Amino acid sequence: MSATIDLPASLQEIADDFAELPAPERLQLLLEFSNGLPALPARLADHPELLEPVPECQSPIFLLTEVDDDGTVHLFFSAPPEAPTTRGFAGILQEGLDGAPAATVLAVPSDFALRLSLAEAVSPLRLNGMSGMLTRIQRQVAQKAAATSA
Template sequence: MSEMPTKLAEIVDEFAAAPRDVVLEMLLEFADVIPPLPEGVDRSELEQVPECQTAFFLRAQVNPDRTVTTLFDCPPEAPTTRAFAGILAEGLAGASAEDVLAVPDDLYQRMGLAQAISPLRVRGGTAILARLKRQVREQIA
């Protein structure tokens, strides 16, 4: 099993080392990272994550070279949830299916977010990661 992708590990380390009062600010910077859905892709083609408090949809696509492309759709009024997706989008860019599956399930706790945001939001972020990994597993099986 491979290790967490380098870019994601760097993001995790930055958050873990940051003073608690800065963590939320850092988190919200990732809310702007998610690009809009590509032309021709409809939200109905994505899987909803019901654990999120807001309407949140995602899709992981394993490409022929085994890299994973992620698609996320989340309203701008949900900056924390968008930030979770932004962290994954940036941290997993160009990652292989194996790299995605190697991401620890307690990613957001490792980042120190459990101390900065509500358990409900952490659970939503954890559900996003779990669904992403499940979709990758199903495609490489």
């Protein structure tokens, strides 16, 4: 049984964008996502202890999710500019999932990083780092969504 779990439309569009490009241009698109990653709001930048580290990443990256009372997810990342691949992955997740309902975020399949057609452009360790980001996001969302519905 090899059914593939569908991606949310926002992430599917990003995955399609990567798949349509020749391999060398995929890395350039990843770098564009790196440049688009928003800075932390001051309330988080002044309190880095509120962010969770992602040790699977080769670069120091930290993240935090917030879930509104209506179940809307907000994602925040701290990733150094010297780590454009890691920032790019964070940018993809931020663009594709920020503002989505908690159920949508929780339904993203664990193999999402592999669906970006980047295996030729980045190392398996880097793809593992993106999977680590997604795992932490989903855990935080599950915990916070449960707390807001309790």
